[in-house]
Amino acid sequence: MYTLYHHSFCPHSRFIRLVLGEYGLDLTLVDERPWDRREAFLALNPAGTTPVLLTDGFPPIPGAGIIAEYIDETHGPEMGDRRLLPVAMAERIEVRRLMAWFNEKFFEEASGPLVTERIYKRFMSEEVGGGAPAMDVIRAATANVRYHLAYIGWLARTRNFLAGDRLTYADLVAAAHLSAIDYLGDVPWSEDDAAKAWYARVKSRPSFRPLLSEWLAGVPASRTYVDLDF
Known part of the structure; x- marks a missing residue:
């Protein structure tokens, strides 16, 4: 447990x-x-x-x-x-590279600022940085989502899953970060069909259901958030 x-x-x-x-x-x-x-x-x-x-x-x-x-x-x-982290060393390196890409780079440039400005700050006191969202930060992060989505699309067009032939940590970490901002409607899915099709496959898995069932009071989910066929 x-x-x-x-x-x-x-x-x-x-x-x-x-x-x-x-x-x-x-x-x-x-x-x-x-x-x-x-x-x-x-x-x-x-x-x-x-x-x-x-x-x-x-x-x-x-x-x-x-x-x-x-x-x-x-x-x-x-x-x-x-197994979500492959056995072969070259494959493990690629999975870890993409884990770092999303947990560090994507989080710093896109998902972190958007979640902080549009969700966390609603519940934070002014003493710890709460208050109105910073629109300049939101605009910059939203723009950054586009080039990350294009990279995901490139990976999805050249591989079966993001790191290779099968599902790995790389797919789950990318989908996790995207899901948080997809709730807010901040992912321009119409800009990349390959990225959209890959995400639809991942979010259709049973492990995703608990995440898609969660809602935030006062912040309605976007149309695409729970739609498995978006």
């Missing part, structure tokens, strides 16, 4: 939820608002960021990348062809 401290629209948390869902692992979710910087949460992860995974017999496991590596080391070998 795992316990995951997360925020529903934290892209990194969504990635780990998809991973655990694909592996069919039991999970208890604990909602965390990282901007509150609760002492109990900081004791688990002094960086104060989500996600953090708890499991018996181990210290708290902080951060999407570390959690993903832990899950692969503890459960990957038994999954056979369903």
